[in-house]
Amino acid sequence: MRIAMISMHTSPLEQPGSGDAGGMNVYVLNTARQLARRGIEVDVFTLATRPSQGEIVEVEEGLRVINIVAGPYEGLSKEELPTQLAAFAGGMITFARCFDLDYDVIHSHYWLSGQVGWLLRDLWEVPLVHTAHTLAAVKNAHRTADDTQESEARRICEQQIVDNADLLVVNTAQETQDLIEHYDAPPERIVVVSPGADTELFTPGTDRNTERSRRLLGIPLHMKVVAFVGRLQKFKGPEVLVRATAELIKRDPFRNVRVIFCGGPSGANATPETYQNLARELGVERYVRFIAPRPPAELVAVYQAADIVAVPSYNESFGLVAVEAQASGTPVIAARVGGLPIAVDDGETGLLVDNHDPEAWADALEQLLDNDERRIAMGEAAVDHAQNFSWAAAATQLEAIYADAMSIQIPDCHERRAAGY
Incomplete structure (x- = not known):
């Protein structure tokens, strides 16, 4: 053939x-x-x-x-x-x-x-x-x-x-x-x-792998880390995550959180500066960091360094990032759109958010950031869930x-x- x-x-x-x-x-x-x-x-x-x-x-x-x-x-x-x-x-x-x-x-x-x-x-x-x-x-x-x-x-x-x-x-x-x-x-x-998903490449990190990944990315070990992986375009929802971060900090100005955006611009109206400027306007620029896209072999470190991966897209035919993150042992918070309810087992391997309201996203992030036991259990279940997709x-x-x-x-x-x- x-x-x-x-x-x-x-x-x-x-x-x-x-x-x-x-x-x-x-x-x-x-x-x-x-x-x-x-x-x-x-x-x-x-x-x-x-x-x-x-x-x-x-x-x-x-x-x-x-x-x-x-x-x-x-x-x-x-x-x-x-x-x-x-x-x-x-x-x-x-x-x-x-x-x-x-x-x-x-x-x-x-x-x-x-x-x-x-x-x-x-x-x-x-x-x-x-x-x-x-x-x-x-x-x-x-x-x-x-x-x-x-x-x-x-x-x-x-x-x-x-x-x-x-x-x-x-x-x-x-x-x-x-x-x-x-x-x-x-x-x-x-x-x-x-x-x-490439479940041989995207695998859970041990404590040592997580520590190494954070050192490579320059992320303090004691921080809670939320990652966004994908193109920086409005349809993927990066603005939702920036605004949700601002809401989190408003609720707790002393929260130890870092939000990493791993991706490049896509489309005429999208640049990293768009979202950097928004973070500055909202007063959360020191909590937000933008890094360039990585090939798969290096992207593993981003997933392993994160405590949560956020997928706030307005629609996804499936959601490969969500599956790769789960294969890496990281729970996912995603919009309840398109194929994401299949990619993420709501309540078991992550959470699905019904809308794109920054307050609702801050609620979901808060649930997992403040509950280590639940978040870790979801990460473990996520690995098994990701094995269903090959x-x-x-x-x-x-x-x-x-x-x-x-x-x-x-x-x-x-x-x-x-x-x-």
Whole structure:
């Protein structure tokens, strides 16, 4: 089996936590790795961003990342990438022709890739499997009043993909309902595949590991530590955590707490300075610290150094950070949105907050920061809970989905004319 994965707007090899790189990058890289280890040939097609990358990057046996030149290497925002869809599709066609490659299935990730996949599905006469990761209609339904609205053009493009993909892969049952409610997706073409976590890398820290992690990060050993891991954009909710911190300090000016934000800016209106300035305005700048995104091998130290990981997103298709944190033995406080109620076992491995009111978040943080026994017990339970999610299991499901997709008959021109297309 040979799979053409498309991740046009962001490479799986990019550092998650900044720019457009996030949970989707982790998902694509880890599922592709596990598929390759099952003997499936996987090529991941992505947009070239610098000439030094080379056209083909051999990640491991059976897995390659193909950098397609489409438009300038730099200077195009994600919102401008639709102008390069034809160029990107042309680059994929040329690559497959030059190396005499035939793919059995196309698996596109995100709507930009889905548009390319839709074209190649009919050209190559192979099935299209699509994973949206985020949906315009859902983001608009959950965004704050001052956040940028997703365009109607994107929603229309997503509707076209839903109408034409052979199978739609989602992370949770909630995403299934979102596709049915907002895009009239046929339920029989939707398959749920839970993402995973690298539970061999993300492991609980011993007291010595926690001490070492805090020393590496420059965090006093006696402090209670709350960590935020992810892109610094309004939709991820960093402002909620800054304001909740201010509420905590207002309640107890002598509280020994540090809040670490590990991530980079994403989007036109997001910079670290935005949230640093907010912390300064609220008088809590000395309690808040911002650090750059880390590769997974270093991100473990952030999870292990934290007493709590906060995920105040306005929506998450699943919530990989929540699972990675729990695998590392750290309880999670998360918003009760999207797939987070599946990722976090409320009351057992963390707490779910019903809204984004800073006072409600301060209440939840206070519950665990002030109750060492409960917090530690949750961290221990979190490790077991995280074992339910693995990339190997996700890849096993995907292989079966690809096999099902290959059995779908793609209508040829004669059949289309007979059916009245």
